Amino acid sequence: MKVIYRFLLLLLIFPFFTACQDKIIQEQTLYEPVYLSYQDLRKPIQSSPPDTLQKPGKIYVKDQLIFINEYLKGIHVIDNTDPAHPVPVAFIAIPGNVDMAVRNNILYADSYMDLVALDISDPHHIMEKGRAKNIFPYILPATDGKYPIDNLKVDQDKGVVIRWKAQKVRREIHVNPNPWPIYFNYDGIKASVNGGPAFLFNGGEGGVSVGTGGSMARFTIYDNWLYALTNNQLKIIRINDPGAMTKENEIWVRNGAETIFQHDGKLFFGARSGMSIYGLEDPLNPVFISTITHIQSCDPVVVQGDYAYVTLYAGNGCGSDVNRLDVIDISDLFHPLLRKSYIFFNPHGLAVADTALFVCDGEYGLKMMDARDPLNMHVKAVYSGVHAYDVIPLSASLLMIGEDGLFQYRIESLSQIKLLSTIPVEK
Numbered sequence: 001m002k003v004i005y006r007f008l009l010l011l012l013i014f015p016f017f018t019a020c021q022d023k024i025i026q027e028q029t030l031y032e033p034v035y036l037s038y039q040d041l042r043k044p045i046q047s048s049p050p051d052t053l054q055k056p057g058k059i060y061v062k063d064q065l066i067f068i069n070e071y072l073k074g075i076h077v078i079d080n081t082d083p084a085h086p087v088p089v090a091f092i093a094i095p096g097n098v099d100m101a102v103r104n105n106i107l108y109a110d111s112y113m114d115l116v117a118l119d120i121s122d123p124h125h126i127m128e129k130g131r132a133k134n135i136f137p138y139i140l141p142a143t144d145g146k147y148p149i150d151n152l153k154v155d156q157d158k159g160v161v162i163r164w165k166a167q168k169v170r171r172e173i174h175v176n177p178n179p180w181p182i183y184f185n186y187d188g189i190k191a192s193v194n195g196g197p198a199f200l201f202n203g204g205e206g207g208v209s210v211g212t213g214g215s216m217a218r219f220t221i222y223d224n225w226l227y228a229l230t231n232n233q234l235k236i237i238r239i240n241d242p243g244a245m246t247k248e249n250e251i252w253v254r255n256g257a258e259t260i261f262q263h264d265g266k267l268f269f270g271a272r273s274g275m276s277i278y279g280l281e282d283p284l285n286p287v288f289i290s291t292i293t294h295i296q297s298c299d300p301v302v303v304q305g306d307y308a309y310v311t312l313y314a315g316n317g318c319g320s321d322v323n324r325l326d327v328i329d330i331s332d333l334f335h336p337l338l339r340k341s342y343i344f345f346n347p348h349g350l351a352v353a354d355t356a357l358f359v360c361d362g363e364y365g366l367k368m369m370d371a372r373d374p375l376n377m378h379v380k381a382v383y384s385g386v387h388a389y390d391v392i393p394l395s396a397s398l399l400m401i402g403e404d405g406l407f408q409y410r411i412e413s414l415s416q417i418k419l420l421s422t423i424p425v426e427k
Contacts, residue, residue: 030150031143031164038159041095042133045116047126050088051076052426059401061392062102062211065089065123066399068406068423069099072141072162075109077123083397083408084420089123096139096160101221102211106242108219108226112160113138115226117242132245135237136230214390214401215300215349220262225283227267229253229260234267236284249284254291263303266333270301275310277333292328292336299326304352306331307339307374311347311359323347325359327374340375349390356414358398360388366400366407370414380415 053076057069066078066086074094079087096112106129107118117130140161143149147166154161210221218229224240225248234257236249255271262268267278267286274293278286301310308328314321325342346362357371365384369377387403397420398409405424409417 025170027168027170029147029166029168030153031147032150032153032167033140033155033158033161034163034165035159036095036162041112041160042114042131045092045094045111045118045126045128047077047090047092047124049090051091053405053423054426056401056403056405056425058099058214058216058390059392059399059406060100060102060211060213061394061399062107062120065120066406067100067102067107067211068401069097071098072096075100075107077120077126078406078423079123080397080408083394083410086406086408086421086423088423090126092118092126095162099213099217099219101213101219101226103221103226103239104209106239108221108239110136110219112136115228115237115245117239117245119242130242130245132237132247135235135245135247136228212392212394214392215259215261215302215351216390217260217300218258220260220267222262222280222283227260227262227286229257229269232257234260234286236286251286253278254288255293259300261301261303268301268303268308270299270310272299275299275301275308275328275336277330277336290334290336292338300349302350302352303330304371308336309350309352309357309374311344311350313344313347313362325350327377340377342369342377348388351391351393353393353398356393356411358391358393358400360391360400360402362389363387366391368414368417381417383409383417 055071057071060067064081066080068076070076074097075092077090079089094109094111097109100107100109105121107120109116113134113136115132115135116128119127119129138156143164208223220227224238226237226239228235232253234251234253235247237245237247239245253269254276255273257269257271259270260267265280269276274291276291277289279289280286299310299312301308308330310326312322312324314323323344323346325344325347326338327340329337329339344361345364347359348362349360351358352371355372357369359367361367365382365386366388367379368381370380371377388400389402392399398411400407405422407422408420410420411417
């Protein structure tokens, strides 16, 4: 009997010994963060001589100036007095910048989690006028997906992450030997950083002079307010005093909103599951008016008259393989209705100007449609050989940005546009 008791006792205490002894040393290649300190991030910003385009992002226009984002690096300033001969004027180095908006002579730009205000009265000598710290969420740059991120090394107190470096690491992994091993999950935060930051701006309306942005925007200006759409949260920031910018309110926007377009005192939000409309009767407290749902997809939106135009595109985690243009009747803002859909290959940014609708169809080029009858539109011209991403129509020209650079066209007719100038990407 004593032998049986001893055997049972051994069975009870054996797992404790093995739990202490069974360990695995695992070697794996992971991405570790490279930081920029907060002190270096927040050094006063000023312009420098012009630089070449390498990785262009969004475009923004104010009067005769074109602003082109150099992804996560800063902003190129172009004098567009003569659209056939645009002249680079300056480059503004802004760490973590993705886009910008202009109110009067002040350029507002994101710099990782900060919002900076820059005086552009003299485009050759642009100076920082104010900074609002920690307005936006802490963000991480995208990776190429080759290795997972070492989430144990990400430390917000060290500064902002500007890039990743591959490192081999050896870790002691404690396992449960009876019966299944347990390993650390190194992909814990990978999904949250794919795609990188996305703070985009478009032009606004109101009682001040503002510029014009593209349809992929997530920020817009109305009077004294900057509306910033980040992670379904609309941040409302007072900007009438560049030296004292403050976040005054924050509201939740429906349907996973990703883009924002302002028209006639309304905010139109493009979301992965639909389009929502909010009113600006009280600019500090936008009020929900209505929403219309569609399949899961990425979708910028623009508006003219009684119609909203929405492109749905696949890829980049958008949730579907549908690529089309939807025409939505908004004559009754409380009951928007889908009236017509047009098939495209990979539509992204778009713009409507009078009787023409311009669609950036990715690697399939820029396409111009006759929009005199929104429910019976036809592609009248295709400009291939360019990777089209977003477009802005101006009074004397049409701006298009893509992976190959900035292209400027003159609209000859509803079936023809002429290339005026190009600022190419340096290969």
